[in-house]
Amino acid sequence: MNKYHISVYPSPINKGQKKSEIEVSKICKSIASYKGCVDINELSDLVEKGYVWCPATFTGERKKQDELDSIQIFALDFDGGISLTDALNRAEKYRIPVSLYYETMSSENYFKFRFVFICNQEVTYKNLAILISYCLCTIFPEADQTSKDFSKLYFPGRNSVCNGEIKFSIYDLLISTIQFLDENCYANKVKKIKQIASKSHIVLMNNIFHIEQNPVIYKSVPPSSFEGEKKDNNFMKNRDSDDFMDITIYNNMVNSTDSSIITYKIFFSERNQCFNTGKKNFEQKITRDFSEICPLLNDFTSGVRLAHHEWFGLMLNLIQLNGGKKIFTEVLQKYENQYGDIQRKFAQLQSAVKSNYHAAECDNFCPYSNTCIHESNLCRTLKIAGKRIIFYDDNISYSSIEEMREKLRDNLEHCINSSDINVIKAPTGSGKTYAVFQAVKHADRQCIMALPNAKLMHEMEATANKMGISCMAYPVIEDLLEHLSDTIANEIRYAYTIGDDMSVNFLLRDCNVSYAVDYLEKIRNANKFKGQLVLITHARFLNLKEDYLSTKNIIIDEDILPVMMQIKSVSKKEMINFVYNLEHEEFSVSPEIMKKLKSIVDVHQYEFLPEISDDVIFYEKALLKKNIDAEKWSSNLFHALSSHCFYHSSESDEIFFLFRKKFPACNCTILSATADKSVYENIFDYRLNAFHDLGYLQYKGKLLLHSDYTYSRDCFRQNPDLMQEIRKRHSDCDVIPFKEYAKYNEVYLGVAQGLNYLQGHNLVVAGTFHRPDYVYKLWYMEILKNIPNDIMARRRVKRNGFSFPIMTFSSLFLQSVQLYMIESELEQAVGRARLVNYDCTVHLYSNFPLRQCLIDKVI
Numbered sequence: 001m002n003k004y005h006i007s008v009y010p011s012p013i014n015k016g017q018k019k020s021e022i023e024v025s026k027i028c029k030s031i032a033s034y035k036g037c038v039d040i041n042e043l044s045d046l047v048e049k050g051y052v053w054c055p056a057t058f059t060g061e062r063k064k065q066d067e068l069d070s071i072q073i074f075a076l077d078f079d080g081g082i083s084l085t086d087a088l089n090r091a092e093k094y095r096i097p098v099s100l101y102y103e104t105m106s107s108e109n110y111f112k113f114r115f116v117f118i119c120n121q122e123v124t125y126k127n128l129a130i131l132i133s134y135c136l137c138t139i140f141p142e143a144d145q146t147s148k149d150f151s152k153l154y155f156p157g158r159n160s161v162c163n164g165e166i167k168f169s170i171y172d173l174l175i176s177t178i179q180f181l182d183e184n185c186y187a188n189k190v191k192k193i194k195q196i197a198s199k200s201h202i203v204l205m206n207n208i209f210h211i212e213q214n215p216v217i218y219k220s221v222p223p224s225s226f227e228g229e230k231k232d233n234n235f236m237k238n239r240d241s242d243d244f245m246d247i248t249i250y251n252n253m254v255n256s257t258d259s260s261i262i263t264y265k266i267f268f269s270e271r272n273q274c275f276n277t278g279k280k281n282f283e284q285k286i287t288r289d290f291s292e293i294c295p296l297l298n299d300f301t302s303g304v305r306l307a308h309h310e311w312f313g314l315m316l317n318l319i320q321l322n323g324g325k326k327i328f329t330e331v332l333q334k335y336e337n338q339y340g341d342i343q344r345k346f347a348q349l350q351s352a353v354k355s356n357y358h359a360a361e362c363d364n365f366c367p368y369s370n371t372c373i374h375e376s377n378l379c380r381t382l383k384i385a386g387k388r389i390i391f392y393d394d395n396i397s398y399s400s401i402e403e404m405r406e407k408l409r410d411n412l413e414h415c416i417n418s419s420d421i422n423v424i425k426a427p428t429g430s431g432k433t434y435a436v437f438q439a440v441k442h443a444d445r446q447c448i449m450a451l452p453n454a455k456l457m458h459e460m461e462a463t464a465n466k467m468g469i470s471c472m473a474y475p476v477i478e479d480l481l482e483h484l485s486d487t488i489a490n491e492i493r494y495a496y497t498i499g500d501d502m503s504v505n506f507l508l509r510d511c512n513v514s515y516a517v518d519y520l521e522k523i524r525n526a527n528k529f530k531g532q533l534v535l536i537t538h539a540r541f542l543n544l545k546e547d548y549l550s551t552k553n554i555i556i557d558e559d560i561l562p563v564m565m566q567i568k569s570v571s572k573k574e575m576i577n578f579v580y581n582l583e584h585e586e587f588s589v590s591p592e593i594m595k596k597l598k599s600i601v602d603v604h605q606y607e608f609l610p611e612i613s614d615d616v617i618f619y620e621k622a623l624l625k626k627n628i629d630a631e632k633w634s635s636n637l638f639h640a641l642s643s644h645c646f647y648h649s650s651e652s653d654e655i656f657f658l659f660r661k662k663f664p665a666c667n668c669t670i671l672s673a674t675a676d677k678s679v680y681e682n683i684f685d686y687r688l689n690a691f692h693d694l695g696y697l698q699y700k701g702k703l704l705l706h707s708d709y710t711y712s713r714d715c716f717r718q719n720p721d722l723m724q725e726i727r728k729r730h731s732d733c734d735v736i737p738f739k740e741y742a743k744y745n746e747v748y749l750g751v752a753q754g755l756n757y758l759q760g761h762n763l764v765v766a767g768t769f770h771r772p773d774y775v776y777k778l779w780y781m782e783i784l785k786n787i788p789n790d791i792m793a794r795r796r797v798k799r800n801g802f803s804f805p806i807m808t809f810s811s812l813f814l815q816s817v818q819l820y821m822i823e824s825e826l827e828q829a830v831g832r833a834r835l836v837n838y839d840c841t842v843h844l845y846s847n848f849p850l851r852q853c854l855i856d857k858v859i
Contacts, residue, residue, distance in 0.1 A: 001039040001165055004072045004118065005057045008036040012050035013156065022052075028153060032058040032067075040099050040118065040165055043073070047102055050156045055116075056129070063151050071129050072122045074136060075154050076115045077104070081142035084110040091115070094139055094176035095344070096168045102160035114157060115140075120167035121249065127268050128247055131200035132170060135177045138192060148199075170249040171264055174209050179347035203244065203267035206354035212246075212265045213316060213357045244269060251308070262309055293390070294378055295368045301331055305338040312348070313365025317378035319353045389707055389804040389849050396801060396851070398698040401836065405431045411692045412439050415669040416553050420689040423680055427697045428673045428827065429836030433460065436555055436671070437467050440533050447553040448534045450541035450560065452753040454478060457535045459756060460557075470531030474540055475522040477504070483515040498628055499568075499638030499659075501543075502618070538563040542661045554668035558753045559675055559824060561683065564661050565782065567775050568643075569654040570635035575601045578637075581627050589620045596641055603648040603655055606777060606787045612641045645781040647774045658778040663687075674827045676820035678813065682783045696851060701835035703842050705853040711768050711845045713738060726766050730843055733762040736829045741766070752829040760838035766845040769825035776809070776818045783817075790814055799823070800851040822848055 009031050035057045056071035091098050100116035123129050129150045137148050181189040190207045203210045250263040318324030332342045359377040362369045374381040412435050415422035440447045451457045454476040464471040481489045488511050495503045508516040538560045579597050599609045639659040648655040677691045709715050723741045742748035749769050780788045790809045808815050833842045
């Protein structure tokens with residue numbers, strides 16, 4: 001059993017003596033000269049035998065705090081105000097084990113008693129001893145406050161109970177003081193802590209004891225005594241370190257099965273004032289998604305009980321990160337039965353946060369440190385891994401090309417003969433064109449095939465003719481405009497700009513130009529065509545009459561949603577002038593339209609506005625058009641009137657809205673490599689008969705992902721030489737970039753659907769096709785009929801067999817819409833090389849991995 005230095009007066013007093021009869025003054029003057037060395041049992045015997053004692057020893061001959069030599073035993077006197085049972089329970093709750101207690105000589109039935117505590121390290125620094133005494137008296141405010149003087153004399157007693165050599169740690173005591181004040185004196189907590197600091201000169205950090213963790217976590221108990229050292233510590237940088245002293249303390253092992261020792265430093269100011277440092281800013285963001293990167297964090301969030309050094313080391317890393325404190329507290333609350341006394345752990349967390357603890361090194365606390373791929377600590381690991389694209393095994397099986405084509409033919413045959421809307425999701429290169437033409441050949445009625453653009457429509461027309469299919473393609477207005485005079489062409493373009501689509505045919509009929517006459521004649525011929533196949537663009541398909549479509553087999557090639565759900569805008573400035581002019585017209589528009597116009601002007605952020613029917617708009621069209629023409633209008637007024645989802649930011653003149661073209665009531669089959677099931681289910685609702693996902697084909701070629709940048713538009717703007725470097729690096733490849741970086745006649749992101757002339761080519765796809773967040777939110781409003789309350793943040797998502805970070809939303813449906821849009825553009829661009837059929841290479845420069853990507857370089 002260990003022995004402890006105390007001062008003991010050599011002559012016992014008579015227990016029957018009154019205190020007034022004892023020569024207290026004589027004992028005070030001389031007791032410092034009588035140093036003893038006792039264990040806790042021997043101290044109990046001395047108390048019973050009548051000896052006066054002092055828990056400290058002194059360097060001089062007088063009992064003075066300034067002449068402290070050492071102290072390891074501390075005592076508190078209780079003269080009423082709390083029962084012995086309650087005091088013992090409180091000591092147990094706050095982890096200050098009582099090694100010895102006894103009844104004082106003037107007590108009856110333990111009404112007055114004394115507690116004796118043993119510190120787990122010897123104290124030789126006066127201010128530290130004062131700190132311990134003041135903290136003990138704070139946790140036990142019922143104690144005689146003269147116990148704050150560690151040089152106090154203690155008189156003998158009776159009925160002593162010795163609990164053995166159980167010790168408290170200074171660290172536990174400081175945490176217990178914070179916990180006690182939180183629970184019992186929260187309003188005056190800061191005041192109480194400052195009072196302790198002013199007496200002991202301990203350094204505070206954000207109005208709490210500054211405790212700094214040492215980087216090493218010991219696996220065995222270190223020596224019991226640590227001498228104070230003057231050092232240049234982190235919080236002392238740019239300060240005179242001679243003004244400070246640091247003392248090492250360590251955590252207590254009472255009631256713990258944990259064998260590790262975490263050491264800390266506390267700091268004292270040599271100046272006659274307490275030192276209070278500033279606050280710490282946390283910048284790095286953490287979410288629960290990061291638990292897949294750190295196995296210990298995954299254990300913790302999953303409810304596995306961690307040993308003390310494990311959860312504490314994890315906590316010291318989490319508090320460095322935005323959201324880490326929240327995750328830690330939520331997990332403790334959820335699994336309180338695993339840990340117990342979580343209020344104390346919250347106090348430890350609070351102390352660590354306000355004391356600016358450093359992140360613990362993984363090797364010093366984590367059981368996975370030898371098997372896990374990690375940096376020096378969890379913070380650095382997450383910082384690196386937060387940008388890392390991680391592959392996980394999602395057990396995807398790949399079909400052979402023969403199996404895929406058979407599935408495609410069977411599903412297409414079934415869907416063509418089904419009712420409502422059917423979607424077949426099949427990968428690029430699975431033979432959709434061949435399957436469609438075979439279905440057309442054997443169909444018992446005419447087929448209409450809608451395609452995303454005119455270029456692809458003309459390619460399909462040539463292929464159909466070669467296969468002996470009687471085919472006719474609808475004329476395209478863009479082809480006609482090249483042959484019209486600038487005046488007429490601009491009038492037509494202007495009609496489309498303001499959303500007056502209905503006027504285009506009238507303009508063409510009235511212009512008396514042969515090319516326009518031929519164009520209208522071709523449309524009439526296409527409507528009357530009786531052959532096997534009619535080819536048409538997505539945009540024109542959405543304008544066809546339902547009675548015409550009811551007798552056809554309709555196949556839509558590629559995703560039609562981008563044409564059906566369009567983001568358009570009007571100018572707020574133009575709208576204000578327009579409303580003003582209408583109000584001063586001799587003939588005013590209907591109250592319904594005027595109310596809608598004023599509502600559009602007043603849009604703030606995201607709003608639903610009532611729709612105006614096409615009949616009402618048509619009736620008022622002449623007056624509206626007159627004022628538009630007078631103002632040289634450039635906004636899409638007519639589509640805005642018939643829309644109801646709007647967005648406007650005070651920083652912009654543009655008011656954005658979603659114009660949804662009505663999908664005709666007809667039976668049709670949509671073939672797409674990029675269709676998203678959740679998006680289609682929400683848009684078409686009960687009209688969606690079935691969604692068939694045919695799976696995946698294994699690439700013959702290679703898809704290499706380069707993700708050392710985000711490769712967004714902003715990324716290219718901030719790195720003006722980046723596009724040139726990519727082109728130089730892959731000078732032998734065709735390139736699909738953003739539109740603003742495309743060379744003459746080069747395909748760019750956004751218009752790469754369905755084209756075949758790049759098949760088998762080595763290809764570069766450069767860019768992550770993000771849209772402004774209002775695009776995703778307007779889709780959300782239109783589909784779910786609700787205004788989203790969500791913001792973009794860097795979040796980790798799982799898609800295509802990868803886990804990766806991206807700026808996205810917390811709403812899963814908003815995520816679905818956003819990721820579907822980004823992925824669709826990239827898949828279409830990558831698909832031009834036909835990797836399924838050709839042994840070529842596509843270099844994808846993006847931080848959005850597609851399925852079967854090989855990660856060439858990650859951040």
